[in-house]
Amino acid sequence: MHPGKTSANPFSSSAKTDSVSAGALTTGSVSAAKPAGRSTANDSAGVLSTGYLLVYLMGCALNNQQPDTPAIEQAAECSDELLQLADRHSVSALTAQVLQGTKAYNNAWEEHRLKALSRTIQFETERTALYQFLDSEGIWYVPLKGILIQNFYPAYGTREFADNDILYDQERTQDVRQWFAQRGYDLEIAPANDGFIKSPCYNFEMHRVLFREHDTDIRDDFTSAIIKRLMPDGSGSRRRMTDEDAYVYFVCHADKHASNGGIGLRTLADFYTYAHFGPSDINRPYVEQECTRYQVLNFEQTTASLADKLFAHPNLSSLNNLSVNDQDVLDAFLFAGTYGQESTLLEQRLRSYDAAAGRAYSSRSSVSTASKIHYILWRLFPDDRFMLIWCECHEVFPTARQHHILLIPIRFYRLILLIPHGASKFNHLIRALWKK
DSSP states (O other), X not given: OOTTOOTTOXXXXXXXXXOTTTTTBOOOOOOTTSXXXXXXXXXXXXXXXXXXXXXXXXXXXXXXXXXXXXXXXHHHHTHHHHHHHHHHTTOHHHHHHHHTTSTTOOHHHHHHHXXXXXXXXXXXXXXXXXXXXXXXXXXXXXXXXXXXXXXXXXXXXXXXXXXXXXXXXXXGHHHHXXXXXXXXXXXXXXXXXXXEEETTTEEEEEESSSSOTTTOGGGTTHHHHHHXXXXXXXXXXXXXXXXXXHXXXXXXXXXXXXXXXXXXXXXXXXXXXXXXXXXXXXXXXXXXXXXXXXXXXXXXHHHHHHHHHHHSSOOTGGGGGSOHHHHHHHHHHHHHOTTOOHXXXXXXHXXXXXXXXXXXXXXXXXXXXXXXXXXXXXXXSOOHHHHHHHHHHHTOOGGGGTOGGGHHHHHHHHHHHHHHHHHHHHHHHHHHHTTO
16 A cells, blocks of 8 residues: 555545545435435535536547436536536536537537647647657657547547656656756656646646655556566657556556545546547456556456446436445545545545554544644655655755765755745645644
8 A cells, every 4th residue: 555545545445435535425315406416514415416417428428428408407507517517627628528519508618628629739739849859869758648548538639638747768857858948848846757837838747757756665666667668659769658557557646646635537537438448458467467566456446347337328317326335436536626635635644644653533533633743744854765856856965865864954955945935835734734
């Protein structure tokens, strides 16, 4: 399991129905005017009802199926709420496709559809320029995640993504940074990748490795193992993973988010499109072997199975027949949004501290003050492993790896650098902690 992963993960075989993500859920009836969905203690029944309607419409879009008239009527009645939820899950363009030409479709839906299409075109144009540079310089690179998965979706521009993820030869980091700098990008350095951002919408994550070193010990060798199996993809420097490795990486990446802040409906759609419209001859025994190695097999099977139940034969009434466990997992997806909720990530980290210290808790108990203080100190003064990665990413204090004693003053140096921009974030963190 990941450091910090607790039994609150709804994909864990030991998960309980009172998990962090689905803890407020209670079984309840919904008005006949609403599609299937359960009421909650802190959200109206309409929130989940709209969510289940969105799931149904997504299934129709993924399978080029015309929605039933009652669903269109309901979508027209709750159009604003439906669009807001679809946007939160980054599936507004997909949903807009199936609503076009119906009474539920309006200017707001059209605006979201065109915005997603425009971003897709702009991303593709800029990626082409980047690929030409990498090819000309002989820098190998591998497009990842959304760049590949978008090809499995039913129509161009319906798989939304906020950034372009590309693995590349980290020995050429400076060359890549220089290229982006010359094109006016701002640089954000992270442990696993460099982020390059430019208005109006350009966002590239250039991965030196596929996972941060401190994500989980068991995946420390993931990048090196994958690189050994890369294959040429065309005549330039572009490389590609095997279909199996690409899928395993997709699963591992999704599991990382699910284990932290949670993941949303777009990931469910990705699982479905991968299974039904992706590579047709994937070596399933190998996939299961690798998923077992990286401790994500249960997550993969649970999520892929749920995606198939939801999308393979779109039917609003069938959502009422989901098992309690499937409903719990789906509700966790619904409440998470595309990239999860920061509050869920924070609570799971705090709970892990309590568990490690042997402090018992229930789903309704508060996190201990000791764990809150522990977390604050970790954020201010990270452990040696994190600091070594920080030094490497920022290309400072290269001797720190040989002389760990230097990490003590380096921690204070890092803290000084964070003060100008980090004060407001720290105040936000303190307020969030004391709500737990």
